[in-house]
Amino acid sequence: MTLANGAAALDDIxxxxxxxEIGQYCTKLLADLGADVIKIEPPGGDLVRHLPPFYGxxxxxxxxxxxxxxxxxxxxxxxxxxxxEDRMTFEKLVTxxxxxxETFDSGYLDRLGLGYEALSKIKQDIxxxxxxxxxxxxxxxxxxxPDIVGVAMGGIMWLAGDPxxxxxxxxxxxxYISASIHAAGGTLTALYHRDLTGEGxxxxxxxxxxxxxxxxxxxxxxxxxxxxxxxxxxxGVIPVDVPGIGPYMG
Numbered sequence: 001m002t003l004a005n006g007a008a009a010l011d012d013i014x015x016x017x018x019x020x021e022i023g024q025y026c027t028k029l030l031a032d033l034g035a036d037v038i039k040i041e042p043p044g045g046d047l048v049r050h051l052p053p054f055y056g057x058x059x060x061x062x063x064x065x066x067x068x069x070x071x072x073x074x075x076x077x078x079x080x081x082x083x084x085e086d087r088m089t090f091e092k093l094v095t096x097x098x099x100x101x102e103t104f105d106s107g108y109l110d111r112l113g114l115g116y117e118a119l120s121k122i123k124q125d126i127x128x129x130x131x132x133x134x135x136x137x138x139x140x141x142x143x144x145x146p147d148i149v150g151v152a153m154g155g156i157m158w159l160a161g162d163p164x165x166x167x168x169x170x171x172x173x174x175x176y177i178s179a180s181i182h183a184a185g186g187t188l189t190a191l192y193h194r195d196l197t198g199e200g201x202x203x204x205x206x207x208x209x210x211x212x213x214x215x216x217x218x219x220x221x222x223x224x225x226x227x228x229x230x231x232x233x234x235x236g237v238i239p240v241d242v243p244g245i246g247p248y249m250g
Contacts, residue, residue, distance in 0.1 A: 007034070008033060008034020009033045009034055010030060010033040010034040010035035010191075011034040011035070011036075013030070013034075013035040013036070013098045013099065013191065014035065014036045014037075014038070014096055014097045014098050014099070015027060015030050015031070015035045015036065015037045015038070015097065015098065015099040015100070015101060016038055016040060016090075016093055016094065016097045016099070016100045016101070017037050017038060017039045017040060017074065017101055018040050018100065018101060018102040018103070018104070019101045019102060019103045019131065020046070020047070020048070020103040020104075021047070021048050021051075021070075021103075021173075021176060022103050022131055022132075022133075022145075022147075022175075022176045022179055022180070022207060023101055023102075023103040023129075023131040023176075023179065023180055023183060024048060024070040024071060024180070025070055025176065025177055025180035025181070025184075026101055026129070026131065026179075026180035026181070026183040026184045026187070027039070027074065027101050028069075028070050028071065028072060028073070028074075028180075029180070029181070029184040030099070030101075030184060030187065031072065031073035031074050032072070032073055035099075036075070037073065037074040037075070038074070038075050038076070038077055038093065038097075039071055039074045039075065039076045039077070040076075040077055040078075040079050040090070041076060041077070041078050041079075042078070042079070042080060042081075043078060043080050045061050045078075046067070048064065048066065048067045048070065049061040049062070049064050049067045050064065051064055051066045051067065052064065052065075052066065053065050053066065055068075081112055081114075087112065087113070087114065090114065091114075091122055094119055094122045094123050094126060095122060095123055097123065097126065098125075098126070098127060098191065098194075099126070099127045099128075099129060099187055099190075099191070100119060100126065100127070100128050100129070101129045101131070101183065101187070102128070102129070102130055102131075103130070103131045103132065104130075105132070105142060106130075106132060106135075106136045106137070106141045106142060115128075116128045116202040120200055123200070124200065125194050125198055125199060125200040126200045127187060127190045127191065127194065127200050127201060127202075127203065128200075128201075128202045128203065129183050129186060129187045129190070129202075129203040129205065130202065130203065130204055130205065131179050131180065131183045131205045131207070132145065132205070132206065132207070133145020133149060133150060133153075133206070133207045133208060134153075134206050134207070134208050135204055135205075135206035135208075135209070136204045137204075140208075145175075145207055145208075146175075147173040147174070147175040147176050148169055148175070149175070150175025150176070150178070150179065150207040150208060150210075150211050151169060151170055151174055151175045151211055152167070153208045153211075154175065154178070154207070154208045154209075154210070154211025154212045154214070154215075155211065155212055155215045155218060156170060156174065156211055156214050156215055157169060157170070158230070158231070159215060159216070159218060159229060159230070159231060159232075160231065161231045162231060163230060163231050163232065165231065167231070168231075174211070174214070175207050175210075175211050176207070178207065178210040178211045178213070178214055179205055179206075179207035179210045179211075181210070182205050182209075182210040182213075183203065183205040183210075186203040186205060187203055189203075190203050215229075216229075217229070
């Protein structure tokens with residue numbers, strides 16, 4: 001987004017991107033808004049580089065179209081957090097940054113001495129955005145959470161598909177996309193709060209909670225009339241056929 005004076009909305013913001021697949025759309029959105037996003041990859045490169053489809057059907061770490069789509073407008077550096085000197089390099093980068101986005105298992109950065117409390121001692125107003133399947137705390141905090149788990153536990157698989165079918169997995173990894181969108185919104189809100197107060201904060205995003213917001217009126221239907229919304233194919237919440245809506249069969 002470009003402002004009236006030609007500046008980008010976040011052109012004065014630097015983001016350190018430690019995100020895996022679940023959070024790379026978040027940092028893409030921040031980059032598209034003008035932020036200087038530095039993608040920090042482990043030795044050997046990010047695992048998303050190995051995901052299809054590949055340009056020209058040639059499997060290569062530099063030809064994954066999925067990777068390229070999620071990482072436009074970013075710069076890149078390789079750091080090995082198992083090495084003390086690389087962790088020290090990261091700490092130096094934190095002094096120049098506004099936001100750190102990460103998707104590690106809850107508690108991982110704390111064990112490295114790079115959790116929110118440690119980072120806020122390096123940069124008092126730093127914003128740490130953490131994206132996981134079920135948040136930083138609670139009984140499911142350490143559950144593994146690929147996209148299919150997010151869309152199932154968030155409820156939208158139950159609503160997707162034809163009534164006679166089993167629950168359907170929505171296309172294009174909607175769990176990851178939902179988590180990233182809410183993480184980007186939470187990060188922007190934290191930046192606005194910092195502008196007003198000078199305070200940084202830890203933004204904690206649960207994919208399950210982010211996905212649950214995409215259930216349309218399912219929650220209200222249960223709360224208000226005690227009815228369970230079910231799969232209704234292309235009709236959604238409208239129980240009638242509407243011309244021009246839904247799949248076409250040739």
